[in-house]
Amino acid sequence: xxxxxxxxxxxxxxxxxxxxxxxxxxxxxxxxxxxxxxxxxxxxxxxxxxxxxxxxxxxxxxxxxxxxxxxxxxxxxxxxxxxxxxxxxxxxxxxxxxxxxxxxxxxxxxxxxxxxxxxxxxxxxxxxxxxxxxxxxxxxxxxxxxxxxxxxxxxxxxxxxxxxxxxxxxxxx
Amino acid sequence: xxxxxxxxxxxxxxxxxxxxxxxxxxxxxxxxxxxxxxxxxxxxxxxxxxxxxxxxxxxxxxxxxxxxxxxxxxxxxxxxxxxxxxxxxxxxxxxxxxxxxxxxxxxxxxxxxxxxxxxxxxxxxxxxxxxxxxxxxxxxxxxxxxxxxxxxxxxxxxxxxxxxxxxxxxxxxxxxxxxxxxxxxxxxxxxxxxxxxxxxxxxxxxxxxxxxxxxxxxxxxxxxxxxxxxxxxxxxxxxxxxxxxxxxxxxxxxxxxxxxxxxxxxxxxxxxxxxxxxxxxxxxxxxxxxxxxxxxxxxxxxxxxxxxxxxxxxxxxxxxxxxxxxxxxxxxxxxxxxxxxxxxxxxxxxxxxxxxxxxxxxxxxxxxxxxxxxxxxxxxxxxxxxxxxxxxxxxxxxxxxxxxxxxxxxxxxxxxxxxxxxxxxxxx
Amino acid sequence: xxxxxxxxxxxxxxxxxxxxxxxxxxxxxxxxxxxxxxxxxxxxxxxxxxxxxxxxxxxxxxxxxxxxxxxxxxxxxxxxxxxxxxxxxxxxxxxxxxxxxxxxxxxxxxxxxxxxxxxxxxxxxxxxxxxxxxxxxxxxxxxxxxxxxxxxxxxxxxxxxxxxxxxxxxxxxxxxxxxxxxxxxxxxxxxxxxxxxxxxxxxxxxxxxxxxxxxxxxxxxxxxxxxxxxxxxxxxxxxxxxxxxxxxxxxxxxxxxxxxxxxxxxxxxxxxxxxxxxxxxxxxxxxxxxxxxxxxxxxxxxxxxxxxxxxxxxxxxx
Numbered sequence: 001x002x003x004x005x006x007x008x009x010x011x012x013x014x015x016x017x018x019x020x021x022x023x024x025x026x027x028x029x030x031x032x033x034x035x036x037x038x039x040x041x042x043x044x045x046x047x048x049x050x051x052x053x054x055x056x057x058x059x060x061x062x063x064x065x066x067x068x069x070x071x072x073x074x075x076x077x078x079x080x081x082x083x084x085x086x087x088x089x090x091x092x093x094x095x096x097x098x099x100x101x102x103x104x105x106x107x108x109x110x111x112x113x114x115x116x117x118x119x120x121x122x123x124x125x126x127x128x129x130x131x132x133x134x135x136x137x138x139x140x141x142x143x144x145x146x147x148x149x150x151x152x153x154x155x156x157x158x159x160x161x162x163x164x165x166x167x168x169x170x171x172x173x
Numbered sequence: 174x175x176x177x178x179x180x181x182x183x184x185x186x187x188x189x190x191x192x193x194x195x196x197x198x199x200x201x202x203x204x205x206x207x208x209x210x211x212x213x214x215x216x217x218x219x220x221x222x223x224x225x226x227x228x229x230x231x232x233x234x235x236x237x238x239x240x241x242x243x244x245x246x247x248x249x250x251x252x253x254x255x256x257x258x259x260x261x262x263x264x265x266x267x268x269x270x271x272x273x274x275x276x277x278x279x280x281x282x283x284x285x286x287x288x289x290x291x292x293x294x295x296x297x298x299x300x301x302x303x304x305x306x307x308x309x310x311x312x313x314x315x316x317x318x319x320x321x322x323x324x325x326x327x328x329x330x331x332x333x334x335x336x337x338x339x340x341x342x343x344x345x346x347x348x349x350x351x352x353x354x355x356x357x358x359x360x361x362x363x364x365x366x367x368x369x370x371x372x373x374x375x376x377x378x379x380x381x382x383x384x385x386x387x388x389x390x391x392x393x394x395x396x397x398x399x400x401x402x403x404x405x406x407x408x409x410x411x412x413x414x415x416x417x418x419x420x421x422x423x424x425x426x427x428x429x430x431x432x433x434x435x436x437x438x439x440x441x442x443x444x445x446x447x448x449x450x451x452x453x454x455x456x457x458x459x460x461x462x463x464x465x466x467x468x469x470x471x472x473x474x475x476x477x478x479x480x481x482x483x484x485x486x487x488x489x490x491x492x493x494x495x496x497x498x499x500x501x502x503x504x505x506x507x508x509x510x511x512x513x514x515x516x517x518x519x520x521x522x523x524x525x526x527x528x529x530x531x532x533x534x535x536x537x538x539x540x541x542x543x544x545x546x547x548x549x550x551x552x553x554x555x556x557x558x559x560x561x562x563x564x565x566x567x568x569x570x571x572x573x574x575x576x577x578x579x580x581x582x583x584x585x586x587x588x589x590x591x592x593x594x595x596x597x598x599x600x601x
Numbered sequence: 602x603x604x605x606x607x608x609x610x611x612x613x614x615x616x617x618x619x620x621x622x623x624x625x626x627x628x629x630x631x632x633x634x635x636x637x638x639x640x641x642x643x644x645x646x647x648x649x650x651x652x653x654x655x656x657x658x659x660x661x662x663x664x665x666x667x668x669x670x671x672x673x674x675x676x677x678x679x680x681x682x683x684x685x686x687x688x689x690x691x692x693x694x695x696x697x698x699x700x701x702x703x704x705x706x707x708x709x710x711x712x713x714x715x716x717x718x719x720x721x722x723x724x725x726x727x728x729x730x731x732x733x734x735x736x737x738x739x740x741x742x743x744x745x746x747x748x749x750x751x752x753x754x755x756x757x758x759x760x761x762x763x764x765x766x767x768x769x770x771x772x773x774x775x776x777x778x779x780x781x782x783x784x785x786x787x788x789x790x791x792x793x794x795x796x797x798x799x800x801x802x803x804x805x806x807x808x809x810x811x812x813x814x815x816x817x818x819x820x821x822x823x824x825x826x827x828x829x830x831x832x833x834x835x836x837x838x839x840x841x842x843x844x845x846x847x848x849x850x851x852x853x854x855x856x857x858x859x860x861x862x863x864x865x866x867x868x869x870x871x872x873x874x875x876x877x878x879x880x881x882x883x884x885x886x887x888x889x890x891x892x893x894x895x896x897x898x899x900x901x902x903x904x905x906x907x908x909x910x911x912x913x914x915x916x917x918x919x
Contacts, residue, residue: 066629069641069671069901084632118638368798372613374713374735374770377797444714488690490712492733 002158005149006170014146015044018128019051021144026095031123033061033091036099037112038083043161044130045099063087065098065119070111091120097144101159103129106138131170133157175199176591177212181220181552185227186525187541196225198548201591206542218593220552223585226524227540228260228549230531231501233325233350233404233428233476236262236293239280240269245481245569247284247293250501253479253568254291255594257501258584260549262291262479263535265325266298273298273309275317282318290594291587292549294320294535299338299349303327308338315345320535323350325404330356332389339399348400348426348534353386353411354378354452363492365438365453373441375491378453384410391415395423402534403427405478407452409462416471426534428474431500431507432574434463434517440574446487446494447574450480464517473530475523477504481570499568503575509555509582520555552586559583567600604902608720608727611736612777620778624746626898627891633670634894643901644673650703651677652695653730654710659865660730663889664707664739667896676701691715692722699723705900708732713770726903734768740864741774743895745782747888748819751860756783759856761813763789763845764823764872767796767834771864772823776802789813790845793834810845817855821862822847822873838871848874852882860884 006014026032034049036042042064049062064086098112113125128144133151151157151172160169176198183194183206195210196203236250245253247264254262264281266272272281278295285293297319301307305327314322322342328351329335335351342349359378364370366377387403391414394401406412406429418425432450437457440448448454466472480497487494508527512518518526528551532540539549561578563571587595594601604622612620633639649668651661661677668675678698698706705726708716713733720727731737749755760779766772766788779786780803787805788795800806807813814820825841835841847861861873861883869875878885 068629069643071643084629086632114642118633118640119636366797368801371796371799372773372802374733374773376734444718485688485690488692490691490710490718491714492712493691 002171002173004169004171006147008168011168011170014130015047016051018144018146019048019055022048022052022097022128023056025126025143029056029058029060031093032095032097033063033089034097034099035063035065035087035091035116037108038064038066040159040161040164041100043163044101048099048128061089063089065112065115067108067111067115070115072107072111085115085119087119091116091122094122095124095126096122097126097128099128101130102157103127103132103140103142103145104135106136106140109140110138130159131157174591175212175215176548176588176593177210177215177217178220178225178550178552179210179217181223181225183225183542184521184524185542186521186529187227188543190542191521196542196550198588198591201548203542203544203546203548206544218586220586222554222556224520224553224555225542226551226553227528227542228587228589229258229505229527229551229584230261230263230535230537230539231257231259231477231479231504232263232474232531232535233430234262234264234479234501235267235481235497236264236281237481238268238284239277243483243569244486247281248288249567249569250479250481251285251288251290251293252600253499253501253566255587255589255600256567256584256598257503258505258551258553258587259291259501260551260587260589261294261537261539262501263294263296263320263531265296265323267303267325271298271303272296272319273301273303273314275310275313278314278317278319290600291589294318294537296321296323296325296350298322299324299342300327300329300334305329305331305334308334308341311342312345315347320537321348321350321402323352323404325350325352328352328354328356328386332393335390336393336397339394339397339401343397343399346400347536348402349394350402350404351386351390352404353383353390355382355386358382361492363449363453364441365455367438367456369438369441373444375441378451380408380410380455380459383408383452384414387411388414391418391423391425394425401425405430405433405452405476406463406466406472407433408455408459412462412466412471416466416469419471426473426530427471428476429463429467429472430476430478431504431511432498434460434467435507435511436460436574444491445574446489446491447498447572449491449494449496450478450498451496464512467512467526468517473526474534475504475508475526476531477501479568481568482572483570487572497572499566499570499573501568502566503561503573505553505584506561506580506582507575509553510580513555514581548588548591550588551584552588553582554585555582557581557583607903608716609738609899609903610716610720610727610729612738612741612774612781613736615738615777615781617781620742620745620782623742623895623898623902624749626902627742627746627894630670630897630901631891631894634890640670640672642672644668644671644904647673647704647904648702649673649675649705649707649900650698650701650725651675651707651730652680652698652709653678654680654708654715655731657709657731659889660709663892664728664730664896667893668900670893671897671900673900676703691718695719695723699725705903728899728903731770733770734773735770736774737770738774739892739896739899740771741778742899743888743892744775744821744862744864745778746891746895747862747884748860750887750891751884752818755779758784758818759787759816760784760819760821761787761789761817762821762823763810763847765794765825765829766790766799766823767794768826768829769823775821776804780804787813791835794829810847811851811854814851814854817859819860819862820847820852820855824864824866825868825872827868827871842871846872846874847877849876849880852877852880862888865889
C-alpha cells in the first residue's frame with residue numbers, strides 16, 4: 001500500500017514557501033549558505049537557492065556534504081559508494097542552513113553537524129528538512145519544515161527528485 | 174611358543190605366492206606355510222579377509238635420537254613403525270652427534286633392541302660430521318652394525334669426495350644412499366620452482382638441481398662399480414635418467430616417498446608448512462612420471478622419509494619452517510589408496526616395493542615368508558576406510574599434510590620375530 | 602551487493618568491482634586532505650595494530666596516519682627478530698598481540714604467506730602491508746588510484762613495468778590489479794629477474810626497454826636490490842642501469858604525457874635517473890599521498906567485515 005503525499009506541483013509550492021521562510025528568518029542573505037546532505041539534500045538545497053534568487057535576486061552559495069564517514073553505525077552498515085564532500089566556499093562565520101530530505105531519528109543530522117564542524121567554524125547552523133516524519137532519537141529539531149507527516153516505524157518515506165529519479169514526488173509505503 | 178596365522182590371503186612375492194594359506198611360527202621363525210595347518214599347541218590368529226605379507230621395511234626414516242628427542246625418540250619412532258605396519262626401519266644419520274662414529278651406531282642399535290618393537294637398522298654418515306669433506310670410518314661403522322651409508326644429512330657437493338666414497342665403499346658391497354640436490358642451485362629455496370612459486374612469492378628449487386645430481390651419482394658409482402641408491406626421487410627428469418641408466422645396464426636402485434605420488438605443489442598454496450619438504454612437492458607432470466616409474470619398475474622402493482618435527486619447527490613462517498613430514502603411519506594407507514586401489518600397482522608389486530626391494534638394497538635377509546625366515550610379518554586390512562587423524566599417531570610429532578584425508582587400507586597386525594607387536598591399532 | 606571482505610591479503614583474488622570500490626572510497630577520503638581537520642570519526646573506538654616484523658618506516662607511517670585520520674586507536678608493534686630466535690612460534694607471537702584486543706592487524710613480514718597464515722588463527726581482520734615476495738596489495742591499489750587520477754582511466758592504457766619483477770611483491774600486486782582493470786601490461790627485465798611462467802598472469806614480457814617503452818602511457822620502475830648482483834642476477838650496476846634504467850633519453854620514446862611511477866625508495870642513477878625522478882612526468886610524491894587515502898579506504902571497508910551491508914545514503918537510513 002503506497003500513498004502519494006506530494007506531487008510535482010505540491011513539491012514546487014513547498015520549496016517556494018521554504019525559500020520565503022529562509023529569506024524571512026535571515027536579515028542578511030550575504031551571510032548565509034546552504035549545505036545539502038548527500039544524496040537529495042544537496043538537490044533540494046540547489047532548488048531552494050534558485051527560488052531565493054528568483055525572489056530576492058541574491059545568489060546563495062550551495063555545497064554538498066557526505067556524512068558516510070561520520071555515521072555512528074560503521075560495522076553494521078558500510079557504505080561502498082561514498083561521494084566526496086563538495087563545499088567550495090569557506091563556512092567560517094557563516095550562518096549555515098543544513099538541508100536534508102527527511103528528518104527521522106536525527107542521527108544523520110548529528111553526523112552532518114560533526115562533518116560541518118570539521119570543515120570550518122560557522123556562526124550558526126540551522127536545519128531545513130522537506131519531511132519531518134517523527135521518531136527522533138536525539139534532541140534535534142528542524143528550523144524549517146516542508147511538511148510534518150506522522151509515520152509508523154514500518155513505513156518508508158520515499159522522495160523522488162527529477163534530477164536523480166526522473167520525477168518529483170513523495171510517497172509513503 | 175607357537176603362533177598360527179590362519180585363513181588369510183598370503184602374498185609372498187619372493188616365492189611367487191598369492192594364495193589362501195596358513196603360516197606356522199615357532200621360536201621367531203616361520204616353520205610351515207601350507208593349507209589348513211592344524212596345531213593344537215599354537216595360539217591361533219584367524220585372519221579371514223586379511224592379507225598376510227612379508228614384514229614391511231621403511232628404509233628411510235629419521236628417528237632424531239640422539240640429539241632431537243623432542244621431535245622423536247627411538248622408542249616413539251619404533252612405536253610409530255609397528256603402528257604403521259613396519260617390522261623394520263632404517264634410520265638416517267643426521268642426529269646430534271652425527272652418526273659418523275661407532276658409538277652412536279651402537280647406541281641406536283641398543284636402544285632399538287631395548288624397545289623390542291620394530292627392528293632398527295642404522296644408516297651411517299658417509300662423511301665425517303656430515304660435512305662432505307672427508308669420508309668417515311666406513312669399515313668400522315659397518316662392522317658395528319650400520320646397514321648402509323648416506324649423505325642424506327648433507328649432500329656431497331664435491332664430486333671428488335663422492336668418487337672416493339664410492340670407490341672405498343665398493344669393497345664392502347653396501348649401498349650409498351644419496352640425497353640428490355645441487356645445494357648451490359637451491360640456496361634459500363623452500364618449494365618447487367614453478368608458476369606456483371612465482372605467485373606464492375616463495376623461492377624455488379628447480380627440479381634440475383635434483384636430476385643433475387641423480388645423473389652425477391649414477392655416473393660416478395658406475396665408473397667405480399659401486400652400489401648407489403637414489404633417495405626420494407621426486408621429479409620426472411630423475412625418473413627418466415634412472416630409467417635410461419637401468420636400460421644401459423648400470424647398477425642403480427631408487428625409492429620415492431608417498432607424498433611425491435600423492436601431492437603436487439598446488440598444496441603449498443595454503444602456506445601450510447606441512448607441505449614443506451626436501452625434495453619439494455613437484456608438479457602434476459612429475460607426479461605422473463613418479464607413478465609411471467613405480468609401475469614400470471624404474472622405482473624399486475617406497476620409503477616414507479619420516480621426518481618428525483615439533484611445533485617450534487613447523488608453526489612458523491614458511492621460509493623458517495623445517496623441511497619434512499612424518500610418514501610411518503600414513504605410508505601403508507597412501508600406497509594402498511593412491512597406487513593399489515587406483516590400479517597403478519598390484520598388491521604384489523606394492524609389497525615388493527615396501528618389503529622385498531628395501532631388504533635387498535639394505536642387504537637384509539628379510540622380505541620373504543620362506544620357511545626358515547625371520548617371522549617378520551605384516552597383516553593388512555585392505556578394505557578399511559577411514560580418515561587420517563594425526564592426533565592418533567604414535568609418533569611424537571604430528572607434522573603431516575594428510576590430516577583428515579580419507580584413505581582405504583591399513584596395517585592390521587605387525588609381527589616382529591614371531592611376536593605380535595601391534596594388533597588392530599593397539600601396541601602390545 | 603555488500604562489501605564482504607574481512608581481510609586484504611592480496612589482489613590475486615580481488616574482483617574488478619572490489620578494486621573499483623576501494624578506489625572510489627579512497628577518492629572520498631582524499632577530499633578531506635585539504636581541510637584543516639584532516640580526520641573523520643568513521644572508526645572511532647576501533648583498535649588497529651601495526652604488526653611489523655620487517656622495518657618499513659614509510660609503509661608503517663602511511664598506515665598509522667590512515668588509521669588516525671579515521672579516528673581509530675593505533676598501536677605500532679615492531680618485532681625485529683624472527684620468532685625462531687626467541688623460542689616462540691609465529692602463532693605464539695601473533696596470539697600475544699591479539700590478546701591486546703585489536704580489531705584489525707596490519708602485517709608486514711619479510712616472509713611470504715604470513716598474513717594468510719594469521720587469518721587462520723586470529724580473529725582480527727588482517728591487512729597485508731607487504732609479505733616477502735608475495736603481495737603488497739595496498740601499494741597496488743594506490744598505484745591504480747594514482748594512474749586513474751592522472752589518466753582518468755586504467756582500461757586500455759599501455760603500461761610498462763621495469764626491473765626486478767622476480768623478487769617484487771609490488772610487481773605481483775600491480776600485475777593482478779592492472780590486468781584486472783584492463784590495462785595492457787608489459788614487463789621488462791633481464792630473464793634472471795623474471796620469475797618462472799610469469800606470462801601465465803596475462804602480461805607480455807620483453808627484454809628490450811627501448812622497444813617496450815614506445816607509446817607507453819605509464820612507466821613503472823621497480824627498486825633493484827643492489828645485493829642481487831652478488832647472486833649473478835645481473836652482471837653489474839652499470840650494465841643494469843644502461844639496459845634497464847629509465848633516463849630522459851628512453852623516456853622520450855614513451856607517450857609525451859606518460860607518467861613515471863616508482864614505489865620508493867629509489868636508487869637514483871640506477872633504475873631511475875634523477876632527471877626523470879624529478880621531472881614533471883614523475884608522480885612519485887603523489888603516490889605517497891594517495892597511499893594514505895587508499896589505506897583509509899581499505900581499513901574503512903574491511904572494518905565492517907563479514908557483516909557488512911551497504912548503508913542507504915538517503916537521509917532516512919537512520
